[in-house]
Amino acid sequence: MAAISREILKRRGILPSPVMATIGTRSMASWFGHVEPAAKDPILGVTEAFLADPSPDKVNVGVGAYRDDNGKPVVLECVREAERRIAGNLNMEYLPMGGSIKMIEESLKLAYGEDSELIKEKRIAAVQALSGTGACRLFADFQKRFLPDTQIYIPIPTWANHHNIWRDACVPQRTFRYYHPETKGLDFASMMDDIKNAPNGSFFLLHACAHNPTGVDPSEEQWREISYQFKVKNHFPFFDMAYQGFASGDPNRDAKAIRIFLEDGHLIGCAQSYAKNMGLYGQRVGCLSILCEDELQAVAVKSQLQQLARPMYSNPPVHGALVVSIILGDPELKSLWLKEVKGMADRIIGMRKALRENLEKLGSPLSWEHITNQIGMFCYSGMTPEQVDRLTDEFHIYMTRNGRISMAGVTTGNVGYLANAIHEVTKSS
Numbered sequence: 335m336a337a338i339s340r341e342i343l344k345r346r347g348i349l350p351s352p353v354m355a356t357i358g359t360r361s362m363a364s365w366f367g368h369v370e371p372a373a374k375d376p377i378l379g380v381t382e383a384f385l386a387d388p389s390p391d392k393v394n395v396g397v398g399a400y401r402d403d404n405g406k407p408v409v410l411e412c413v414r415e416a417e418r419r420i421a422g423n424l425n426m427e428y429l430p431m432g433g434s435i436k437m438i439e440e441s442l443k444l445a446y447g448e449d450s451e452l453i454k455e456k457r458i459a460a461v462q463a464l465s466g467t468g469a470c471r472l473f474a475d476f477q478k479r480f481l482p483d484t485q486i487y488i489p490i491p492t493w494a495n496h497h498n499i500w501r502d503a504c505v506p507q508r509t510f511r512y513y514h515p516e517t518k519g520l521d522f523a524s525m526m527d528d529i530k531n532a533p534n535g536s537f538f539l540l541h542a543c544a545h546n547p548t549g550v551d552p553s554e555e556q557w558r559e560i561s562y563q564f565k566v567k568n569h570f571p572f573f574d575m576a577y578q579g580f581a582s583g584d585p586n587r588d589a590k591a592i593r594i595f596l597e598d599g600h601l602i603g604c605a606q607s608y609a610k611n612m613g614l615y616g617q618r619v620g621c622l623s624i625l626c627e628d629e630l631q632a633v634a635v636k637s638q639l640q641q642l643a644r645p646m647y648s649n650p651p652v653h654g655a656l657v658v659s660i661i662l663g664d665p666e667l668k669s670l671w672l673k674e675v676k677g678m679a680d681r682i683i684g685m686r687k688a689l690r691e692n693l694e695k696l697g698s699p700l701s702w703e704h705i706t707n708q709i710g711m712f713c714y715s716g717m718t719p720e721q722v723d724r725l726t727d728e729f730h731i732y733m734t735r736n737g738r739i740s741m742a743g744v745t746t747g748n749v750g751y752l753a754n755a756i757h758e759v760t761k762s763s
């Protein structure tokens with residue numbers, strides 16, 4: 335009886351009220367009997383599988399987390415120094431609902447430009463967010479609450495979690511074309527068509543730089559054309575900027591797409607994350623900003639963002655915000671940070687060259703030019719899910735099934751092994 339009603343309810347998509355189940359002589363309510371295990375996360379699930387593998391040869395190029403050339407996680411020197419300054423000196427009281435004012439100020443300078451008039455005019459509503467994910471989610475919730483009839487256009491492909499974020503915020507999703515599998519580059523013409531064909535006033539999710547997973551970004555000229563077309567269509571651009579500094583090694587240059595849109599007078603939204611560029615992954619520190627028409631509007635929007643945060647997590651965590659504001663607020667620490675970001679970006683660029691060279695030396699019949707053409711943390715290799723499965727099963731190499739290689743996990747020590755394995759699974763394709 336319990337099994338039948340559970341089945342029916344499941345088919346109708348209704349959650350069952352407690353179902354009576356009999357265990358031995360006891361009768362008890364089964365509150366959670368209908369809960370099926372969730373599908374594994376396509377990115378974080380890879381780390382779980384990697385950790386469970388006892389092989390000494392194993393390599394993790396799944397999650398986008400930077401490693402040094404010994405394959406070890408990195409804490410930046412500027413972060414260590416900021417932590418020394420925090421320890422024993424600063425209190426850990428609640429931050430305001432919108433987070434650290436200082437951290438927000440510094441974040442806006444990074445995204446909108448050191449001397450931005452928009453900052454001076456106080457036109458930007460901004461709150462500290464739970465890293466990039468939290469910033470996207472807060473924006474999606476804001477969109478649902480205040481623009482309930484809008485949809486979000488998401489590039490294909492994109493970071494898998496974008497789909498989850500806007501789904502859970504109950505914002506309908508549409509897609510736009512972005513990547514060309516044959517050229518392994520940007521499908522600019524199709525992207526422009528989709529932008530033109532979307533209803534006027536649509537919301538678009540754009541990766542500000544270092545597109546994940548493809549490593550393919552529009553050129554400056556193409557961004558200008560995109561911005562122009564957004565103007566014509568009155569679309570709203572929401573920039574996810576999770577990799578500022580990781581594309582070129584220079585955070586200012588990596589903000590170019592945003593600056594082009596600002597020059598053209600758009601209102602924009604922007605999610606910033608310090609996970610990658612400051613290595614603050616687990617600290618969950620980021621910023622959501624929305625550029626408004628004037629200060630009055632910005633005050634209202636910020637108050638509503640805070641209102642969204644309050645019942646969810648009340649206020650954001652303090653430690654990462656202190657680290658970020660100390661680093662960005664101190665000219666010496668800031669220049670150390672800039673040097674360290676550049677160092678990370680350069681090591682990745684070096685590994686791109688090494689991986690490509692190794693594959694070419696092995697006599698691979700395929701072209702691997704895209705490894706060095708793509709930028710940011712990832713190489714979208716073009717390998718099929720079956721080839722990736724073989725890499726994992728036969729070589730203990732862990733990566734997402736879409737063929738994405740996190741170049742941040744490639745080292746001088748493992749690049750030869752990785753190239754050899756890739757060659758083995760692709761040479762007959």
Ligand code: KET
Nearest residue numbers: 377397398465466467493546574576607609
């Ligand atoms: N946006 C993009 C495009 C992105 O790749 C990530 C993380 C985030 C936002 C969120 O990062 P956060 O840690 O919330 O600031 N991407 C890597 C990690 C993950 O999947 O969570 C990844 O793609 O491996």
